[in-house]
Amino acid sequence: MMQHLNGGITRDMPIPPKRPALTSIKITPVPVLGKFRPMVGKCCQQCTPDSLSRHSKKFEQSPYLGFSNILCVNETHTRYRGWLVRRICGVLFVCGCKVYPSHANSREERVSGSNRVREALAADSKAPEAGDSQGQLHPLSSFRPVINTCISPFFLRCVGWAMMKVFESVFGSIQVNLNHLTALCRASEEGSLLVYVYVRQSIVDNIILSLVLFFNSLRVPYAICPVQITNSFLRSILQKIGMILLPSSAATEEEAEMDNLYAPVMTSLIRELLHEGQALSVGVSAESGQGGQWLGRIRQLIKDGSLPDISLVPVGISYDHLPENHMQVGCVFRWLFSLLWKKPAGIVRVHLAQPFSLQEMSAPGRCKVDEWRSLKDLLQPVILNNSAESKFGQRKVSWLWLSHSASDTTEPNHQGRELSAAIAVHLIFSATSCMAVMPTNLVSSLLLYRHRTTGVSTSRLCRDVAWLTDEFLFRNKDVGFGGNLAEVVHYSLVHLAPHLIIAAVPSRQDPLILLRPTLDATLYLDLQAQIVTHTFILEAVGACALSSMLYDIASSGISCKVRTDSADGDEVKGALEFDMVLCQSELTKRALQLCHLLPPGFRPPCQSPQSFALNAIDSLVQCGVLITEEVERENPICDFWKREDALTWTTTDEPYQSDSDCEEPESCVYKISQPNHCPDMLLFLCNMLAGRLRALCWTTAFLEQLRTPLPEAHFVTQLCSHLCDTANKKKRHYESCSPEAARAAVGTLIDLGVLLKEPQEGVVVLGVTPVYQEPKNIAKLQRFIQQYIKALA
Template identity: 75%
Template sequence: MEQRLNGGNAADVMSPQKRSALSRSLKMTPISVFGCFRPNVGQCCQQCTPDSLSRHHKNFGQGPALGFHNILCVNETHTRYRGWLVRRVCGMLFVCGCEVFPSPVCSRREGVCESNRVKEALATDPKTPEGADSQGQLKSISSFRPIINTCISPFFLRCVGWAMMKMFCSVFGGIQVNLNHFVALHRASEEGSLLVYVYVRQSIMDSVLLSLVLFCNNLRVPYTIFPVQVSNSFLRSLLQKIGVILLPPSAATEQDAEMEKLYGPVMTSVIRELLHEGQALSVGVSAESGQGARWLARIRQLIKEKSVPDISLVPVGISYDCVPEMHTQVGSLFRWLLSLLWRKPEGMVRIHLAQPFSLQEMYASGRCRGLEWRPLQDLLLPVILCKSTESVFGQRKISWLLPSRRASEATAEPTHRESELSIGIAVHLIFSATSCMAVMSTNLLSSLLLYRHHKGASMSVLCRDVTWLTKELLFRNKDVGFGGSLAEVLRYSLALLGPHLIIAAVPLRQDPLIVPRPTPAAALHFFLQAQIVTHTFILEAVGACAVSAMLFEIAATGVTSKVRPDSADGDKVKGDVEFDVVLCQSELTEKALQLCHLLPPGFRPPCQSSQSFAVDAIDSLVRCGILIMEEVQRNSPVCDSWKREGMLTWTPTDELYQSDSDCEDEDLCSYKVGQPNHCPDMLLFLCNMLAGRLRVLSWTTSFLDHLYAPLPEEHFVSQLCFHLREIANKKKEHYESCSQEATRAAVGTLKDLGVLMEEQREGGVFLGVTPLFQSAENRQKLHRFISQYIYN
């Protein structure tokens, strides 16, 4: 069901305080451009889960246009009562009227102790006394007893739900949810499906927002995996009464908890008991650190063992105008709550719950292509070291997303195929959750200021580009989390990004200049905000970087350029320069194929082959107008079906996947680099989308020159971040390449590429350079390979 962006929902845009300079300029552009249609997003993959797609198709987004609802706007119509008193306590009445499902924990601890995997772990644990009975086993896992006894108390859930709604009213201007998506979830819940919600971790608020949205819409509140250590005993007790599964007190991080011998078996058994009770779960995944993938692997293991019949996975897209800044140290939570008393709400939140799909269907069919995944070393090392001109076909295996279990499991390591299937499912869910995230107005404006106008732009130019980019997003079936007139949207987004902007208003000029602040904080903020736009244009960005690599190769041979005939007036050039070079389709596709292996998880559909993705990347540039197809002179007409040798070549009729066109030679296309009229510098705009991440890999190679001995992993990452900041400070630009997330993703890529190796020592995991790349010549080859994709 498509909905108009101006569809009468006044809560889509929250008008901030007006500025005089902006008001004067926005009067010049009173265009209400957002009268387009809103796409229906969140449908499950047709290739991996076709049965789930057809099963929930009638209930997902196909009902009446219920539109978006702000769950913070509660009035007397949401209760069964009316009157002036009801209007003052309607929030409390609404919370009391929401349905809460029971959560029994009477026999959960016994079920965990009777689990075979827990018994095997206790048998190999030296701390467990020999011949211990059931009471001895209970004593051995006493440290996990509070986690096992985690429950959902209806009283505490209603109290916390009411408090969260009051708190969020001071944090956000509104929390918008698509009511059309809840029809399929209610239907799946009525059928008895076990729902597991998966979201991409951005803030501590993610899981709280998801639970509150489900609670307000009378769905079962899930048990939440919370990967942050909570030291306050009162707060731990409160969180465990509303279904929050915390880390053990002895573990500071989730990685430390996984190193405990009993943690993995106990947590797997707890998940099994929760699913047997019919409870829902929510898991947060991270594409940079790989957090959350282990929990998905545990759920898939239960299905493989037939301990659980099936699971319905629900990707959740959570989009923020401004991601709330909260310290992971929960001790500062109370000070943060006190600051809300004089704080004005900032930004909106848009939440999309995607269509549920069966994990059993994806696992049994193997459609996530886990068997075709190959190590990154096999895919790229021959090309990097100049041992081959063509890369090997296959999918990149992201090994660091699901690290090997060293001490957390007593059972044997999973097979190679099982590990690849778990990684494939995790990557698929990261991509699905990211795909259904809406693009907010701050995301859109941040991408323009970072990738196209990093030196600033006038207000009229921003108005033009916002209009163009919004239409491009909607054309690519991407939902946007804003509506209203162009003036309202720009005023709203500029007010939210104000701390990172310089607005220069000249008295004699009614068109002010908007310039991003040249600070690391501003660049990192724009980089994080612009990632969702990069995800939408990933095909075009990969194709543009492939064109840049081709131009980089032929630059040394001397590139001629010419000016368009209609753009010059005498000696003064009005237009843009167009390269007079011809690029081969096969070479462009090869460059795009090699680049797509360097992409972090979540950007590329995992169920699509790398070859198909590379071909689509080049085709997308043709649709954009960046590549112009060159006509090929033929000696014979196209309709001539004879071969050049003068005879036809026939294929056997029993060969599969053959067509009538197989008897014809495949004609390779050639392209010229053009510049579309609607965006003359679109090639540079698209190349800059991936330049930040590629620049991290390129700068890391120079860091390896100063690495003389292996370092602990955390120490290695911190020193690398310091090195990247030094380079950015020296250049006084590109601060977006110094983020902690991008650094960790680069380290993971270099591990898979065979540049860095892990060593297990007494102090933990150490990272060092492999013998192959201890050679300065090989590191230089790696640097040239990565740098060719950075537009210069």
């Protein structure tokens, strides 16, 4: 389903005033970027076909309603009119929003009397003797304020109005897709229990989601806050608007999970909230694994029969100017109120995807976790033994489960935890897929991945933005802008100006735009460009596999033709040329090995790695980098009449057999396209993954000079320092030293069997396994990773 774009830039999208560095920029206007806007946020056809068919009908029946800015409140949003109403319309609007109050009442008794909590208290050495009813609540005293969290209509309206005023100074607009809200209202009217899942990006994600639902008269969810708040007054306010905070005795979420009572109490609290008909919102992170344990607890409640079913709603929140994310919570409100006298700094686009049934997704045959294999089994034979055969299987993500409690019985078996991890990864992918691409995302990716060394003129940048926008719309990816291309590019340059060098001289008609070669500038643009990498992940994997193969060919001196499998090749020594033939099986094998190294969330776990690798190579054909060439043979591939014994029919009970199963697999070869833009396109795609692969390579080198075991927090801190020092020595590649890249590298090395993660004396420690304590094995691992980024060195 397609939706029409607005005629100009989004109505509520303000254009900031020009900065002095941009006053000399003159861009020739061009036509509208596009005429259609794709519909995003549909359910997975493979994992939840029933939910897809049920909610697609509701989407198709709804007319196109466009987007609404929840910060743009005037007298038309109230029942009254007049001079006074125009000045207090925000108060009247907030008072008119529907509130679903929720009181704690006897929730504490129900939670403490649940079987999970009783068993945990009995197993806890600190628990008092049985029969002392008053003493049994003593171990739960630190959890009492968390259990008694409620939603007060008065406090919700007051905080909602205050945050609306604050966000008016922070963001230009917060836009929400009204079509998605219509389908969500219908699901809520049917009595579905809703759990909103979003990817953690900033400290205001929870507040924005709650504000969107509150201003549209939907049930405000109980939001799980993973950050410790020490101020008692602030804690009491937040607990009256549905914020489930960490216990005061725990400084971090990891420390809270180490408590033997935390997991049973939180599981019982979720059960009671959902029994009351309340909604929940959970943030998940692919780098740290935080948030996945909450989804596992909800799934276990359904498995135990405590709950009938849950509707999961992936939420995509896009920023074109990311808020400050590395500050203490006590400074957050001071930072917000300091912006009351500043001008808006960006736009937020919120997409609420189609709800889908958790019970349907957990049904046997949906997420086939029994076919999952550890990354150690998949890649270690290739790395250490140089095995030519690639093992097939889905990568097992063991570190995504955050809970380390010894008494945590939420997922008693490994298969249950793997299923919960698969659902968490699928939700990360779904939430990321429905995020809108903002104009700063496009410009950041072009400056960082395509024009980093030489810079780009404004006219060339406009052409690249127009081309990249068409590619996004072709891939059914929504964009958070529309209208005149010149205004969109200028808007992006205004927001990115602190991180750019804009050189305007009289001799040049177009100013030259360069990325500032600093750590902060590179990390900011890399964070903005991540959504582009997610969209082009197929092409990026295929390009890295192709680059690896071309580098090996160039190193060997072969340059003209290389034919394998069924065709004998010609080898000509000399300079590297584009007139060569590449084997499909070798390209697919390299793409398959690379896709195992991708962090969780880049591809859905319901898609097999083999299919992903084949699609990655095919995507290079679609974007014009490769050209399919038929291998010379006596009979063409398509000539079935002259082929003897070509069809081999088989009998099987498999219902999903197709006509192509009776044919022998045919090998395919490719040639590199000749257009001039092909090398630039190949480097553009390879640079998207180079930062993470380089961080993984630097991390393996760091293991040789590190004394382990170390606590996980200290390990990550020292690793980030090492990555920054390495980038400073090279004076480049600063995108490889971000905290997100460091955590992703640690998670990959844990799955690969290089690092061993064990809880010891209340903390989690990381140590190098004996196999990789040998320098030769570390060198083999480095060579394996470097093959994908050697051409970019």
